[in-house]
Amino acid sequence: MIDKPLALKGPSRPMVRFSGVSKSYGDLKVLDSLSLDIDEGEMVTIIGPSGSGKTTVLRMLMTLETIDDGVIYVDGSPLTHMAKGALLVPADRHHLRRERTKIGMCFQHFNLFxxxxxxxxxxxxxxxxxxxxxxxxxxxxxxxxxxxxxxxxxxxxxxxxxxxxxxxxxxxxxxxxxPKVMLFDEVTSALDPEVTGEVTEVIRALVSEHNLTMLMVTHQMGFARDISDRICFFHNGRIEEQGSPQELFGSPRSGRTQQFLAAVNEAF
Structure with a gap:
């Protein structure tokens, strides 16, 4: 990864910014030049087929995965990089540990001690x-x-x-x-339908009562529709389409989005 010019903070910066972020595993490109801004207090949900790069986005924000190119910013500061003179260079362990305290994550299988x-x-x-x-x-x-x-x-x-x-x-x-940012990875998928509502109500309360920025990955379209400000449909490591729940579920423009939603609706 080459050094990058130092990007300065700005007054209108988003809480989370992916700037040209790419990630590959061998010949498989999981994320392809992803650019995505998430505003402070916004709830953004990522949907898409398996292998489209959804969970990789969360894992990179938690610094559980490195990136191959681009920069991720949290609250105006680079997460994946750090300043060295007038350049941004890949972050060392100390920088990652400090910046990671801005981010909280809830996993599908709880991971309680x-x-x-x-x-x-x-x-x-x-x-x-x-x-x-x-x-x-x-x-x-x-x-x-x-x-x-x-x-x-x-x-x-x-x-x-x-x-x-x-x-x-x-x-x-x-x-x-x-944390300033909360990540949710399939938080209701391991739950029985009758108790999913418990967790849904807690997340709704966080959305309405706390100024938390949230990024969620889910396969449950009803959950995504009810709780999100914006939904991003991922396909082949890119954002194929994004919009409000009403826009994306009500009148999707992309044929690939239409195909995915039709398949999901058929499954349920």
Missing amino acids: PHMTALQNCTEGPIHALGLSKQDACERAEELLSMVGMIDKRDEFPARLSGGQKQRVAIARALAMR
Whole structure:
């Protein structure tokens, strides 16, 4: 990767910016010069067929994957790169660790620590990564567990929680790190239909009550329609089409988008 001219912050910067980002695995190009801006407080959902690059977008934002070209910015600062004189160079581990604190992620399979209670799951990160005192971390965790309706389960271990309860604790744990951006990777796919509504309502509350920027990947079109400000349909590592839920689901322009939505509707 070559060095890039340093990009300065601007007053109208988006909260998340993908600028010409590409990623390949051998001969397979997963993302092809992706450019995408996400505004502060916006909820953007990525949909598309398997292998279209959806989850790779989230993994790159979490710095779980490196990029081959382009730059990712979060809150006006480069995430994947750092300043060196007048140039941007690939970020070192220290820079990535610091910038990653701006981002929280909830996974499909919860990833809670099985040997810790719900409360301990929510205090571990703030104590060890943010340097909060145990008392301050507990107060923050209790506030968040109350927000997601799980304060009565604060002393329960994950094995004693339902899928919907685990996912709500996972959301509280991510929020305990005070991120500016929240990522959701198929957060309702592992849940029974009757408990999906629990998690949906929590995310709706985050959208309406907190100024969080959110990026979500899902295969559940009803969920995407209900909760998103904007939907991006990915195909072959590019944004094939994007728009409001009403635009994209009501009158998709691209033939590939129409084909995908017809197949999804047929499956359900």
